[in-house]
Structure formats: structure tokens, C-alpha cells
Amino acid sequence: VSFVIDSTAWFSRTEGAAIHINEDGKIVVLTGSASAGQQHGNLYRSLVQRLFPLEIDQIIVVEGDTDQWSQSDGTMGSRTAQLAGTAVLRSVERLHESLLDIAANQFEAAAEDIVIYQGGSIGVRGVPSRSLTFAQLVASSEEPLVASCVYEQSGATYPAAAHLSVVEIDVDTGKVVPIRHVAVTDCGVVLDPDSARSQIIGATAQGISQALYEEFVFDEQGNPLTNSFADYALPSTAEIPAIETHFIETPSPRNPLGAKGVGEIGMIAAPVAVQNAVIDAVRHLGVQH
Secondary structure, eight states: OEEEEOOBSOSOOEEEEEEEEOTTSOEEEEESSOOSSSOHHHHHHHHHHTTSOOOGGGEEEEESOTTTOOOOOOSOTTOHHHHHHHHHHHHHHHHHHHHHHHHHHHHTSOGGGEEEETTTEEEETTEEEEEEEHHHHHHHOSSOOEEEEEEEOSSOBOOEEEEEEEEEEOTTTOOEEEEEEEEEEEOBSOSOHHHHHHHHHHHHHHHHHHHHTOOOOBOTTOOBSOOSTTTSOOOOTTTSOOEEEEEOOOOOTTSTTOBOOOSSHHHHHHHHHHHHHHHHHHGGGTOOO
């Protein structure tokens, strides 16, 4: 087993986002922190849907386009969900408030009587005939339907993990074969279960690989012998067992989402668990480390 605590968003704790409604009524989310496989766009869309009852295809996410949004330090340090996610949430809240005020003025009604309908229209509660689509509201409004937020987090967050590795060792060759790996992770509130689980699996596979397979090899003259993936022992699904993932949710007080980083902790915990399993298997032979 191994037990680890990570520090995420410990540096560069400021991140921004913007949101606006297009002329066609679709909501556009702009972030500088861009996905590298984590599918952050799914998280941003779910944050929009907290206040806007829209379908997925009505929410456009644009990541990493510095012509449209440049207040960002980028994707690193397991920081995007907690920082950019919070910036998106705050922007959504501000746009929602602004939208209610604009609609209230147009309908000559109180803001608390304005309701947003499924699919992207807005009107007066109890009077469905008095409603406008988002596109109509944009066309009729003298104010741009836009909001933004630059969020600064007060400190780092601290995800934790416990990993269990089970291995078998061939007594004739010394070959180590992982046969089971369990990862229990506390990354705060799990905002996107599919993405979080996939990131744990990927990072754990990388950690197992760090312990057992990956190595830069050179000959006596210093020439590299691992020049390609044909030579460098990058494992496939044939070498890595199915990673069993479980989550414990301890919300972080650092941000309103309760999120902590998740992308890197698997690769910290997994190598140690694998090494400990190997040592345990040969401990009777006097091996200590």
C-alpha cells in the first residue's frame, strides 16, 4: 500500500473565464486553460446548466483562444477545475443575474418573477405567452449579454490517495506482473465522475509504468538505446491491470466548488505501492529495498 498527500494549485492560483450569449441564442464559454485530454468542456457545460436549463449543444466552449480570452496562466498543476471552474461558475452567476434584470426591464416585471425556460427562453412566471428566446433577447437588448470573472484562490488544495498494489514475481526470471491495483482518491467534490475516474486510471497506469517499465538506456559510449516507442518500454493494456477506482469526497474550503486537483495524484501514489508490493513479495529473501 501507499498513502500520499498532494498539493494542487499551490502556485499560479489566479484564473479567469468569460461567458456571453451569441446572436443565435447559444451560450459561449471562454477559458484560457485548455484540456489536454481531461475534457474540461464537459465540466464547464455542467456549470452553465446549474442556472441555465440548456441542452449540451446550446453551450459552446472555447478553450485556449487568446484572441478571445487571455487572462489565464494555462493548464498545469492540477488547477483547472478548481480555478477555471470557479471562474466559469462566477461568470454564469453574474450573467444569470444580469439576464434577469434585463428581462425584468423589458417585461416591466420584478426580477424575482422572471423565469428561464428549458431550451433557452425567458419570460414572466405564470405567463408563458410573455417570453422571448435568448436570440430575441440579444437582438432587443441595448446591453451586451456578457459576464466574466478572474478568480484568485487563497491557497493550495490538498488531495489525498491510498493505493493497493498486488503483484506476482516469476521466481526464475524476476519478471514482475501487476495483477491488481486499487486507487482510492479524495479530490474534494467529484465534479465530473467520468473525467476524474479516467484521470486516475491514466495517472495510475503512468505510475505503474514508472516503477516497472520506463527507463532511458544508453550504451557504453553514451548513445541512447531507447529512441522510439519500439525500444522504450511503454506498457499497453496487456501489461496494466484494470485499475479499480474509488472516491472519498472531502470538500475543499478553498473554492465554492469544493474541488481539489485530480490529474497527478495517481502517478505519485502508484509507483510507491508497486515498489512496496515487490519488496513484500521478496522480503523472505532478505530484500529490504
